[in-house]
Amino acid sequence: MTATLFDGIVQGLQLSLLAVGITLIYGLGGVLNLAHGQLAVLGGVAAKLLLDWGAHPVLAGIGGIIAAGLFGLLVDRSLLLAAYRYRGEERLLLGLILTLGLSFVIDGYLNYSFSEFSLTLSLPIPSVQIAGIPMRTAGLTTSVIAVVVFLALFALLRWTLLGKTIRSIIESEVGAELCGIDPARTRTIIVGLAAMMAGLAGIAQGLFSSLGTEMGPEFTILGLLVAVVGGVRSINGTLVAGVLLGIVNAFASRYIGAYVAFIILLSVAMATILLRPSGLLARFT
Amino acid sequence: MRRSSKRIWGRGRDVIVQVEGVHVSYGPALVLREVNLEASAGEAVAVIGPNGAGKTTLLKTMIGMIRPTRGRISYDGQVCNGLRAFETARLGMIYVPAEKELFPGMTVLENLELGAYRKGRDTSERLSYVFDLFPRLEERRKQLAGTLSGGEQQMVAIGRALMGCPKVLLLDEPSTGLAPKMVAVLYQQLAKLKTAGLTLIVTEQQVPLALRLTDRAYVLEQGAIRLSGKSADILGNPEIKAAYLGVT
């Protein structure tokens, strides 16, 4: 049972990494990025390519993350410009459709060109014992990295000027502009960061299981669900929601069945939107 | 005079803001028609008119949130039609919207500090100027802006704008939603800003307040300037009195 709990936390943290990226892009850009899962896959693909070219695994991982980030920047500065010309609901709708289209483009290309692709990394020590509980090092490593990333993110948002700028744009884009802040520049930085986190999540998947090119939509959906439950405007909320949903998913999959588990997650997300759109956990964060 | 207020007072040309022949349309509807307005450095100008006359549209057009379909807006000698709102803010023409647009989840202090974004490092002097002007803000500096009362929020909004070292301050209906006592206090402080040499452009529905604070005024009705002149004259104008002050 603790193994399931551990699995749930590990998966949950990975989902939070994805969800936080979606939340940031939504909060800063007013765009719901439906291609976010594909960014994760791209990170993994880039890492695998680097590995095949003989790079050291750690460098390949970092390279993959940077590649995902760069791709995110590229998308923000090209495709999404069409959406940024508008405001509010129009921008939301346009961004949704554009990123949806982008997700198909990426999926179609990757599935076609890399049909046999699979990224599987392994660590030298498969499992360790902590406090008498055997844990897979892969899961441990990714969890630790995820936690470090989140701590860094919190620190950034709380104490740095860039962080305050980001928070101000999320709270009121107009207000931020009136302070002389250029929302577009900050947004580009954040999209890059969000894409990197997605890339990290993709590589993490290769670490404790295996990553395939067809996993993009699954990542997007899961990330979206967590973002919705945590509150699309609350970053703390997505962390908590991710871990919770990860645990729920792990237990439900193990004891009831994968299909039902997914239905539970989906229903929780639906219930959140219908009952408390600001996020189930937004009040506590 | 304090050093900070000297910085606020623009040392630019005499006429610091000029709106010439501006037209603004929302689709087929013409919202502003042939609007001409100007303010000199250190002047306080009022724009009064009924709801829907276009006062907010005028201010938003001046800073670049709305694009005029015709006409020219100049600030401190340069044409600024194509500039975005954050660019005009950086140049020193700062807008305080009626909705205030504060950052509710951040503290009063953080809101004010963000106002100084374009000026970077040393904010302590300007901060103390703002706290002098609005002592209540100093008391509440660690409080979340979203939890403040209407009047306090208005103070934060204006304080935040001041942190950006504006040469021109555009205030959109600052009295909205405030209790009368609060409004009186606010306008006292606005008068202080005027004395310190800051150029003010104020729109109001509460006509007497605006006219008593300012030197000159424009009356905007249905998108066009109907009347303009010295505030005192307009205050005494019988038509205006009937229309806006309910005096017959």
Added chain:
Amino acid sequence: MSNRPAFSRYADVVLLAILLAVVPAIAADSSYYLRIATLAVVYMGWTIAFNLIFGHTKQLFLCLGALAGSASYVTTVLIQQLQLSPWITVPIGVTAAAGLGALFSYVSVLRGLGVIFLGIVTLAFSLIFQNLVLGLRQFTNGETGLVTRGLGFALLDRPVAAYYLFVVMLALALLVYCVVMGSRMGFAFRALSDDELTAELSGIDVAACKIIAAALGSAIIGLFGTLYGFYDGIISPSLFSFVSVDIPVLISLLLGGMRTRLGPIIGAAVFAVIEEFVRPFGQLNVLVYGVLLIVLFVAFREGLVVMLKKALGFSIP
């Protein structure tokens, strides 16, 4: 309403009817092309429905496949388990779809959900549907699917007859569309799609319009869904997936032109042609979908109907 005689107002529909009627003759002995034409007609029906739901009342339903599939599975399972006649179960299936659509619309109006949140809710439903079908193996046979051959109307087992049946259904759907748009409700729709707030303030019951549009649209989707399920002889969750149904319909509507009468039909026809060209490339068809979505939404939002109107100078409403 224009003063032109009825014939010229509906000349385009008559032309279309003639075109559609001669397709089997053109397709001659090729059962392959007849099948493609038949499928295209099904998608035309779905796109007309989506035009009502999204084009006119701005409700982003991302669960079209799930609605069609729900109707189809309900119908089929009822026939299988309870030995009922399709004449009974098809209306039940259609009602189920209409009810679901109306429910989503009602809830979204009630809670004031924006376009995005409604989209997410319906997307979630789409996935719930997939997983329900996969999970309830005892009834639905999971991924392998249910055989419907022989369960439905006998007419659907004969290719040419089936084609004409679908064309008749399409005509019905188009008729419903024209009647609705010509009525006071249609006027309300036009006001609504322009500016919802103004429409509300003018006394139009925006909520009722949306719910009715959703119910009607979903009913049409359900109807085509059930018949489609019988046509192919087998239904499976992948037949009604998001990528199989929702995306082509969205692209078709954009392509043809939202809020136009024949836009959905022309769009679906063009899309069917595009699909044929892309078929040999296998997985790349998804890439083409993506490119189409992007290009259409950025550059080409008015659709073919409006473009043709401008280019050729005549009106296809």
